[in-house]
Amino acid sequence: MGNEExxxxxxxxxxxxxxxxxxxxTIGVGVxxxxxxxxxxxxxxxxxxxxxxxxxxxxxxxxxxxxxVVTGTAIGMQxxxxxxxxxxLAGQVIALPLFMETFAFFFEAIxxxxxxxxxxxxxxxxxxxxxxxxVAIGASFSAVFITMVNAxxxxxxxxxxxxxxxxxxxxxxxxxxxxxxxxVAHVVVTAYMTAAFVLAAIAAFRLLKGSDHVYHKKAxxxxxxxxxxxSIGAAVxxxxxxxxxxxxxxxxxxxxxxxxETEGKAPLMMYGVLDGQEVKYAIKIPYALSILAHxxxxxxxxxxxxxxxxxxxxxxxxxxxxxxxxIGVLMILISGVFWLGRHLGWRFIQxxxxxxxxxxxxxxxxxxxxxxxxxxxxxxxxxxxxGIMKVPEAATTSGQVDTMLYLFALLYLVLGVGSVIVxxxxxRRNPVEREIADREQARIEEERVKGGDxx
Amino acid sequence: xxxxxxxYAPFIVLIGAIIIAFIVAPMDGAATRPPKEKKK
Amino acid sequence: MSLEVLxxxxxxxxLFGYIIVxxxxxxAGFFNAYSLLTGKERILTNVIQRxxxxxxxxxxxxxxxxxxxxxxxxxxxxxxxxxxxxxxxSLALIxxxxxxxxxxxxxxxxxxHKGYSFMYGAAGLLLPxxxxxxxxxxxxxxxxxxxxQPVLDxxxxxxxxxxxxxxxxxxxxxxYISAVFLTWYAWKAGDPDATNLLRKYALIWALPTIITAxxxxxxxxxxxxxHYNQLLGLWWMFVLSGALFIGTVYLLWKRRNYGLMVWLLxxxxxxxxxxxxxxxxxxxxxxxxxxxxxxTNPAMATAxxxxxxxxxxxxxxxxxxxxxxxxxxxxxxxxxxxxEHA
Numbered sequence: 001m002g003n004e005e006x007x008x009x010x011x012x013x014x015x016x017x018x019x020x021x022x023x024x025x026t027i028g029v030g031v032x033x034x035x036x037x038x039x040x041x042x043x044x045x046x047x048x049x050x051x052x053x054x055x056x057x058x059x060x061x062x063x064x065x066x067x068x069v070v071t072g073t074a075i076g077m078q079x080x081x082x083x084x085x086x087x088x089l090a091g092q093v094i095a096l097p098l099f100m101e102t103f104a105f106f107f108e109a110i111x112x113x114x115x116x117x118x119x120x121x122x123x124x125x126x127x128x129x130x131x132x133x134x135v136a137i138g139a140s141f142s143a144v145f146i147t148m149v150n151a152x153x154x155x156x157x158x159x160x161x162x163x164x165x166x167x168x169x170x171x172x173x174x175x176x177x178x179x180x181x182x183x184v185a186h187v188v189v190t191a192y193m194t195a196a197f198v199l200a201a202i203a204a205f206r207l208l209k210g211s212d213h214v215y216h217k218k219a220x221x222x223x224x225x226x227x228x229x230x231s232i233g234a235a236v237x238x239x240x241x242x243x244x245x246x247x248x249x250x251x252x253x254x255x256x257x258x259x260x261e262t263e264g265k266a267p268l269m270m271y272g273v274l275d276g277q278e279v280k281y282a283i284k285i286p287y288a289l290s291i292l293a294h295x296x297x298x299x300x301x302x303x304x305x306x307x308x309x310x311x312x313x314x315x316x317x318x319x320x321x322x323x324x325x326x327i328g329v330l331m332i333l334i335s336g337v338f339w340l341g342r343h344l345g346w347r348f349i350q351x352x353x354x355x356x357x358x359x360x361x362x363x364x365x366x367x368x369x370x371x372x373x374x375x376x377x378x379x380x381x382x383x384x385x386x387g388i389m390k391v392p393e394a395a396t397t398s399g400q401v402d403t404m405l406y407l408f409a410l411l412y413l414v415l416g417v418g419s420v421i422v423x424x425x426x427x428r429r430n431p432v433e434r435e436i437a438d439r440e441q442a443r444i445e446e447e448r449v450k451g452g453d454x455x
Numbered sequence: 456x457x458x459x460x461x462x463y464a465p466f467i468v469l470i471g472a473i474i475i476a477f478i479v480a481p482m483d484g485a486a487t488r489p490p491k492e493k494k495k
Numbered sequence: 496m497s498l499e500v501l502x503x504x505x506x507x508x509x510l511f512g513y514i515i516v517x518x519x520x521x522x523a524g525f526f527n528a529y530s531l532l533t534g535k536e537r538i539l540t541n542v543i544q545r546x547x548x549x550x551x552x553x554x555x556x557x558x559x560x561x562x563x564x565x566x567x568x569x570x571x572x573x574x575x576x577x578x579x580x581x582x583x584x585s586l587a588l589i590x591x592x593x594x595x596x597x598x599x600x601x602x603x604x605x606x607x608h609k610g611y612s613f614m615y616g617a618a619g620l621l622l623p624x625x626x627x628x629x630x631x632x633x634x635x636x637x638x639x640x641x642x643x644q645p646v647l648d649x650x651x652x653x654x655x656x657x658x659x660x661x662x663x664x665x666x667x668x669x670x671y672i673s674a675v676f677l678t679w680y681a682w683k684a685g686d687p688d689a690t691n692l693l694r695k696y697a698l699i700w701a702l703p704t705i706i707t708a709x710x711x712x713x714x715x716x717x718x719x720x721x722h723y724n725q726l727l728g729l730w731w732m733f734v735l736s737g738a739l740f741i742g743t744v745y746l747l748w749k750r751r752n753y754g755l756m757v758w759l760l761x762x763x764x765x766x767x768x769x770x771x772x773x774x775x776x777x778x779x780x781x782x783x784x785x786x787x788x789x790x791t792n793p794a795m796a797t798a799x800x801x802x803x804x805x806x807x808x809x810x811x812x813x814x815x816x817x818x819x820x821x822x823x824x825x826x827x828x829x830x831x832x833x834x835e836h837a
Binding site for chain 2: 033037038040042044045076178181182184185186188189192214217218220221222225226228229232236240243244247295334342343
């Protein structure tokens, strides 16, 4: 296998692993916070339904976390296996957050183990909930640290390059590179958003399938409300990301917007097709790109023609970006309408078609996450370390990458199918109505025993 | 201004969103409220 | 102590941690599957599940920690090992992934599913074998430099007796460590049937462990005389290790002091492991890479060590809490607590 082929298959395998891992990773980062909020509401309002909600979510969460952990291990090792030259170079500057990520993950793993097995050990639910705090913190900080590494690939800082050697290395400056704040915040907030909408989709699905239990209604209202908050947050931070890109990676923003000539009063193009450098059939929002880039409708936005041709990313990232933004806006609208409708008593939000829309929100959010990551990664091309190292220089010279690609594809198929089957079976076998009835029964029993002791 | 938006504002928004989430989460009166004009 | 030595000591300690907790975990999976096969699951499954359930995820972290730390402290290892180890480590990753996720599927989703249990048990044996290849390669002689790129010589690797000696040791040691530990755990759980069965397994695997270990030293004499001579220089560590081994087997035989026995076991492997590691100094990969020429810059090394100390300050109390709540909690171990998951 020639080096070109090795590069091609390395890219494909990394893309496959990341695309698969990110589904479970996003859920893994977002769901602990949702469990915590549900348990907290349950304790605060003394409402068994919310406690049970937290408990059932936690049960499903273990399955997704297991797949997230093993695929995370895979991508962690694949970085060295597929991109050895990159890791050798970047490791000297950005190893610190990578190292800290394992600590965050360790912390999470320990407390998740404790949390899962101690539901009935404490009489006081609050104590049990405290055990979840490190899980949520560990999960979110795993995302923070690993995204720092990705931010570094976009905006390498914290070293000087002298004759191809890295000198004057400052690990903290590398961690706190310019891309870090917008990227980290966007990744974390969209993880919360996606987790909320995925959980909402499940509740909506149960309601559609004929369950009329108030448990599902509470779950749906809670998750839609949380989804609304975090999707608005995602949009606002997304806007900040635009400002970051305009200043530090203008070619990435320009490629997403098909913005060729550097000019002021730049419009935002949604969708459309490209004819040479002409954008056709696009939805044109005047001034919007200037506002996104510099919060000023007349500000100048750098265009793609200012860059050498071999340093601009593929232009199809435009569609990735547009899909991500469209889904984001759609989710704000859907959850906003649902929330308003609940308060104002609109009937259509309980109609079947709207419920189906809520169900679609779960997969849609995950698609948005995928699009966002593809945009983030493809939009950085041809660089693996922007301005320092290009992708082909980083790849392995090993000849067996294609075989590994097929093996891993098979693995992800097995894991994906397995996790879906197990999750479905888990909740089918033990529907919430029965669990609520069982718990009620157990409580009455317990009370009768206590009463008997007294008399 | 742009510096602020790029470096501090993202975290302020993120943490703000988490805090708001905790504040509004227990307000679930509307969750079970029946629709206004029930025509059954 | 130089930063280089400090760095490699930290990493070795984590690798040792992984060898012990990983071996217990891998072996437990195997014994569990084996007991299903021989219809003895009634005796073993309970004890094994009780131990594994809350800790399975933690085991995995030791490994991640080791390789991430390796890249952090010695970035050049990414170049040498990353390029050459694509196939063996990818296979190990796939096994690890199947094993880890199917454990969760079985435990939380479909308890008692035989297919999952067998997959879990088989993967547990193949994993130490595939991971141990890294140790073999580090002895040198299997990597050629072609056009400045390292290339692994598979034919040499798979025909070398050293490779197979290390593979067999890894499997035998895995089963031995696991059986000894679980004997103690079953005894603690007050389960005489399981204790006796596991004790029998431990005794069965004791001899192969010590034979393959000696075999490796023998093989090393031909394969890597430099390492072999340094190994002889540390003879006292291996003598101590051997003495602790005899002590472990003696206690096992006499059915006495199972708690002390586990400590002797850990001591035995610690002396052997560190003795092996120290005699490997200063090479990470004979003869291409030493800890000195692959070391990261001082600024990063210092930052990593500070992060490591802060991280330990967080982790050690957490780990202690985990152990106290499950491993050393009498009620939990004996199954008296109603600690069903979620």
